[in-house]
Amino acid sequence: MSKFYLLLFFVVAFSANLFGQGHIAKTPKALEKVPFTKYAILPEENTPEMDDPNTLYLSGANYRAPEEVVSLLRWDAQSYGCVPSRLFANSDGNPTAAWIFSNDGTGAFPERGTGYNTRENGVWPAVTSRVETARTGFPAIARTANGTELIVSHNTGATPWAIQVTRKAAGSSSWTETNLMNPPGNVGLLWPRIATGGPDGETVHVIAITTPVANGGVVYEGMDAHLLYWRSLDGGVTWDIKML
Numbered sequence: 001m002s003k004f005y006l007l008l009f010f011v012v013a014f015s016a017n018l019f020g021q022g023h024i025a026k027t028p029k030a031l032e033k034v035p036f037t038k039y040a041i042l043p044e045e046n047t048p049e050m051d052d053p054n055t056l057y058l059s060g061a062n063y064r065a066p067e068e069v070v071s072l073l074r075w076d077a078q079s080y081g082c083v084p085s086r087l088f089a090n091s092d093g094n095p096t097a098a099w100i101f102s103n104d105g106t107g108a109f110p111e112r113g114t115g116y117n118t119r120e121n122g123v124w125p126a127v128t129s130r131v132e133t134a135r136t137g138f139p140a141i142a143r144t145a146n147g148t149e150l151i152v153s154h155n156t157g158a159t160p161w162a163i164q165v166t167r168k169a170a171g172s173s174s175w176t177e178t179n180l181m182n183p184p185g186n187v188g189l190l191w192p193r194i195a196t197g198g199p200d201g202e203t204v205h206v207i208a209i210t211t212p213v214a215n216g217g218v219v220y221e222g223m224d225a226h227l228l229y230w231r232s233l234d235g236g237v238t239w240d241i242k243m244l
Helices: none
Strands: 004-009 032-035 038-043 055-058 068-073 087-089 095-101 113-118 136-143 149-155 162-168 176-179 189-197 203-210 227-232
Touching (some): 068 095, 113 136, 136 189
Antiparallel strands (some): 032 055, 136 149
16 A cells, blocks of 8 residues: 555634625735645645635735645545544644554554654654554544643454543653543444533543444444543543543
């Protein structure tokens, strides 16, 4: 399998005039086209021009960020149709990205996990391994107000499959790994999503589904692929709502 570029496109903060009744106000001649913020996986040997026909028309825009190569990888199916949160600015204002890491390219990709990288001094360091110790997949990443970073992914090394929370506390350089509580019985979990917020910015929300029957799972409470919810009020240290 060919190596793939994980490309990120950043749009620098800009100001915009208000739109009224579907019309652009005042001075249309001062407007310029600005590409949507987006990121994409592109084959190394066949990278097309990224001329995006979908444009925003805004005045006072400042777009100067070029394409940036975050990492090379061999796992080309990054979204499966629904991309979770995988990008934020860290406490220093540098972009931090996560993705499905795998560079082996053989068998069942035993070293699959979360790729993680932060731009430092204008450079993205080389990434050669996953964040987690266990084989995981399909991560989502978020940051709380105090700088704690969290990755949620599904841990296929657990039995039944579980949602793993890989957490780096504010000011720390090391990750801790824990699994969210599974429902009772042989009920696995897959494909989590994460969001942060709350009055102090330290509330963490996680959703996931029970493993579908088609993926070797079981029906839970009369539903195949049951949606479940977990909440933490302290940045992922403890969870006051589990499997709601």
